[in-house]
Amino acid sequence: MTQLRLHNTATRKAEDFTPIDPNNVRMYVCGPTVYDRAHLGNARPVLVFDVLYRLLRHIYGADHVTYVRNFTDVDDKIIARAAEAGREIDAITTETTRWYLEDMAALGAMEPSAMPRATQYIPQMVAMIEELIAKGNAYAAEGHVLFAVDSYADYGRLSGRSVDDMIAGARVEVAPYKRNPMDFVLWKPAKDGEPGWESPWGRGRPGWHIECSAMSYELLGATFDIHGGGNDLMFPHHENEIAQSCCAHPGGSFANVWLHNEMLQVEGKKMSKSLGNFFTVKDLLDKGYPGEVIRFVMLSTHYRRPMDWTEKKAEEAEKTLRKWYALASSAQADGAPPAAVINALADDLNTHKALAECHQLAAAQDATALRASLEQLGLIGEEAPRWAAEAEVDLSAFETRLSDLRMEAMASKDFTGVDQLKAALIDAGVEVQMSKVGVSLTPQAGFDPAKLEALK
RNA sequence: GGCGAGUUGGCGGAGUGGUUACGCAGCGGAUUGCAAAUCCGUGUACAGGAGUUCGAUUCUCCUACUCGCCUCCA
Numbered sequence: 001m002t003q004l005r006l007h008n009t010a011t012r013k014a015e016d017f018t019p020i021d022p023n024n025v026r027m028y029v030c031g032p033t034v035y036d037r038a039h040l041g042n043a044r045p046v047l048v049f050d051v052l053y054r055l056l057r058h059i060y061g062a063d064h065v066t067y068v069r070n071f072t073d074v075d076d077k078i079i080a081r082a083a084e085a086g087r088e089i090d091a092i093t094t095e096t097t098r099w100y101l102e103d104m105a106a107l108g109a110m111e112p113s114a115m116p117r118a119t120q121y122i123p124q125m126v127a128m129i130e131e132l133i134a135k136g137n138a139y140a141a142e143g144h145v146l147f148a149v150d151s152y153a154d155y156g157r158l159s160g161r162s163v164d165d166m167i168a169g170a171r172v173e174v175a176p177y178k179r180n181p182m183d184f185v186l187w188k189p190a191k192d193g194e195p196g197w198e199s200p201w202g203r204g205r206p207g208w209h210i211e212c213s214a215m216s217y218e219l220l221g222a223t224f225d226i227h228g229g230g231n232d233l234m235f236p237h238h239e240n241e242i243a244q245s246c247c248a249h250p251g252g253s254f255a256n257v258w259l260h261n262e263m264l265q266v267e268g269k270k271m272s273k274s275l276g277n278f279f280t281v282k283d284l285l286d287k288g289y290p291g292e293v294i295r296f297v298m299l300s301t302h303y304r305r306p307m308d309w310t311e312k313k314a315e316e317a318e319k320t321l322r323k324w325y326a327l328a329s330s331a332q333a334d335g336a337p338p339a340a341v342i343n344a345l346a347d348d349l350n351t352h353k354a355l356a357e358c359h360q361l362a363a364a365q366d367a368t369a370l371r372a373s374l375e376q377l378g379l380i381g382e383e384a385p386r387w388a389a390e391a392e393v394d395l396s397a398f399e400t401r402l403s404d405l406r407m408e409a410m411a412s413k414d415f416t417g418v419d420q421l422k423a424a425l426i427d428a429g430v431e432v433q434m435s436k437v438g439v440s441l442t443p444q445a446g447f448d449p450a451k452l453e454a455l456k
Numbered sequence: 457g458g459c460g461a462g463u464u465g466g467c468g469g470a471g472u473g474g475u476u477a478c479g480c481a482g483c484g485g486a487u488u489g490c491a492a493a494u495c496c497g498u499g500u501a502c503a504g505g506a507g508u509u510c511g512a513u514u515c516u517c518c519u520a521c522u523c524g525c526c527u528c529c530a
Contacts, residue, residue, distance in 0.1 A: 165458045230530030356478045
């Protein structure tokens with residue numbers, strides 16, 4: 001069996017991965033807050049952990065991996081969005097959830113085994129908070145319930161911070177009811193008109209962090225294998241999850257391995273609305289970037305390095321994929337991915353190296369192995385995507401015409417007419433190939449039938 | 457201020473204590489009426505300084521610079 005190695009944020013080292021139960025490898029990834037279309041940055045963790053999910057299924061068997069990714073459907077941003085749009089919260093979260101799944105599917109991401117919504121687990125969260133209060137790790141104050149960071153000695157360990165340092169550098173305003181400035185909210189009161197649930201502390205709603213602790217416990221247990229997300233979640237979100245879960249379930253160790261992907265940039269800069277380089281996955285898809293191209297670009301940088309999205313990369317990716325699909329389409333979809341590809345992925349998800357292996361397979365014209373590799377990487381399904389297939393245009397009339405012209409020119413040595421037609425065809429986005437065998441015309445990416453029409 | 461990541465050839469981007477990354481672009485050649493496509497060949501890079509070592513791009517330390525997080529944006 002392939003030995004998987006993963007870089008564990010908790011230890012800052014690459015470690016051999018050993019599942020708690022090889023018959024049920026369990027992974028939890030923090031999902032989106034559903035209030036708007038997913039932007040390109042949201043797609044990165046989805047794709048990183050999709051690659052890991054596929055790899056785990058390959059190594060341990062498709063039926064022996066449980067992958068949970070949550071939807072945060074109660075949150076300040078959602079409430080604000082509903083208020084400004086004058087819509088029901090439920091309508092927004094339902095719609096956004098659907099968008100999210102559609103957009104991620106377009107990128108070739110498989111759906112996780114379970115996708116719990118926070119609002120479905122309120123009683124479990126309340127129970128967990130009660131447990132934390134009973135154990136002395138949390139306290140109620142002015143309608144809020146707060147986690148007492150002083151009660152958990154290891155607080156800050158994951159992100160390498162000490163509570164004292166954090167207080168020194170904190171820029172947040174400290175609520176007067178907090179015992180320690182770093183104490184964070186488990187439960188907060190709901191204002192009139194805001195969504196809320198009855199609880200021992202009055203009508204309110206959960207803080208952000210508790211949902212992941214509650215849902216991972218319900219679905220994966222007190223100890224599971226892998227917990228992932230973007231590295232911006234390391235602090236405070238994951239730090240807080242650890243504190244909550246380890247204090248509520250002292251017998252468990254929560255997640256054994258922590259994986260964090262680096263952030264995404266666009267043309268060398270942080271993606272932000274103010275820089276005008278902010279866009280959603282849907283924006284890119286609508287602009288004509290196929291999902292496979294986006295996925296390829298994402299996978300071409302290692303997940304722990306900043307990923308820079310550029311137009312140039314997307315163009316190169318499309319050219320490469322066209323070539324690969326043309327070759328892979330000639331193979332049956334039943335091959336096993338070569339060891340080199342699996343080993344690359346097993347080495348802390350070295351997706352770039354896996355793609356490099358695909359280049360080698362393509363160069364060697366190994367269609368079967370290439371196809372299997374693309375399947376493993378989620379770049380091909382039942383068949384090659386339609387955008388990469390040759391356009392269904394009948395160019396045989398032009399082929400004959402060009403061929404005849406060429407034969408005449410060969411004899412007369414006057415190639416003017418041939419060159420004119422050739423130039424016009426190229427201008428219309430047609431690839432022109434002339435050899436001893438004959439003339440071959442192939443529509444390219446920028447094929448323009450209108451220009452062709454003018455040649456008739 | 458605190459924490460963390462990074463600095464590789466024209467560009468992108470892996471990796472390694474002493475041997476070729478790979479892709480794209482470029483250059484030379486084959487092929488072609490000319491091209492395109494394809495094939496063959498081609499580039500000796502690793503921020504700076506010190507140290508460890510027989511030997512460092514790869515390990516350690518320092519410096520510079522870049523970037524991210526600390527603000528419930530992945």
